[in-house]
Amino acid sequence: MANLAYTTLDVFTSVRFEGNPLAVITDAEGLDAGMMQKIAAEFGYSEITFVLPPSDPANTAHVRIFTPTMEVPFAGHPNVGTAYFIGQQREVFGKPVSDRLRFEEAAGIVEVDLRRSNGQVTAATIRAPKPLQTGANIPEADIARCIAIRPDQIATALHRPLFVSVGLEFAVAELDSLDALAAAAPNPALFREAAGNRSENNHDFSLFLYVRSKENPWHLRARMFAPLDNVAEDPATGSASAALAAYLVSRTTGDGEQRVTIEQGVEMGRRSIIEVDVTKAGGTVTDVLISGSCVFVMRGEILA
Numbered sequence: 001m002a003n004l005a006y007t008t009l010d011v012f013t014s015v016r017f018e019g020n021p022l023a024v025i026t027d028a029e030g031l032d033a034g035m036m037q038k039i040a041a042e043f044g045y046s047e048i049t050f051v052l053p054p055s056d057p058a059n060t061a062h063v064r065i066f067t068p069t070m071e072v073p074f075a076g077h078p079n080v081g082t083a084y085f086i087g088q089q090r091e092v093f094g095k096p097v098s099d100r101l102r103f104e105e106a107a108g109i110v111e112v113d114l115r116r117s118n119g120q121v122t123a124a125t126i127r128a129p130k131p132l133q134t135g136a137n138i139p140e141a142d143i144a145r146c147i148a149i150r151p152d153q154i155a156t157a158l159h160r161p162l163f164v165s166v167g168l169e170f171a172v173a174e175l176d177s178l179d180a181l182a183a184a185a186p187n188p189a190l191f192r193e194a195a196g197n198r199s200e201n202n203h204d205f206s207l208f209l210y211v212r213s214k215e216n217p218w219h220l221r222a223r224m225f226a227p228l229d230n231v232a233e234d235p236a237t238g239s240a241s242a243a244l245a246a247y248l249v250s251r252t253t254g255d256g257e258q259r260v261t262i263e264q265g266v267e268m269g270r271r272s273i274i275e276v277d278v279t280k281a282g283g284t285v286t287d288v289l290i291s292g293s294c295v296f297v298m299r300g301e302i303l304a
Helices: 034-041 077-089 140-147 178-183 190-198 240-252
Strands: 004-011 020-025 048-052 062-066 100-105 108-117 120-127 133-137 161-167 168-175 207-212 218-226 232-234 256-264 272-281 284-302
Touching: 004 077, 020 034, 034 048, 034 062, 048 077, 062 077, 077 100, 077 108, 077 120, 077 240, 077 284, 140 168, 140 190, 140 207, 140 240, 161 240, 161 272, 168 240, 178 218, 207 240, 218 240, 240 256, 240 272, 240 284
Parallel strands: 020 048, 062 100, 168 207, 218 256
Antiparallel strands: 004 020, 004 284, 048 062, 100 108, 108 120, 120 284, 133 161, 161 168, 207 218, 218 232, 256 272, 272 284
């Protein structure tokens, strides 16, 4: 293969070396999935993306997303970062870049809107590709064992721990305090045990923990652990934030639009801000938008 250009960005932040790092690999047509996986493992980021020509010329690009251990059908920060990167280009695959992008992904078509100020891209907003799906409840004791806290530190007044998805599935649990959130420490062996106990998926168990602000219940502090995917902790998880926000709004009465702000990565020294706008109509969540800023960090080549 020829040398491959890559660019890294910090996503869900406007401050370099905060947020969630992402590598975007372009001109990747000659790579097979095995080589993509090796490159993803070499970077060691929670995800990286490969930008390929779309199968339908009406779309902008085909985007493949890899964690250090597997390809995933959808994720938030890779889409926001990839859109921000493409938004800086004059054209992509021979077509001018507009402020509305469409990515072909395993989860479906992901629509992206770019935000500009004085002609410069400042942020990207993506639409979750799948409707809200909820799965089984998870015993509080199992969550507590996985992260070394007491079961009574898991808040259950609003909901018990459960699986939710808008394109990629996560276990979500509310904790009762920021102290409990800070104390959480994942045990990979117990994560593996929890994953093995699931009949529908015995190879992965990604856990998204959050605490609601007492002053503003729509402002959340969160942490995400995925040790089975070689991601000890993720500083910003757009797909989990979107799924959780959609679920919380689904539990409210009445219809309308609600913005949910998720602050993540604080305990890692990589503070991230994720904005999720959820629309509910007829008692059902109908639209989920994930927004964030980005900043460029590095450019280079992967040698042939």
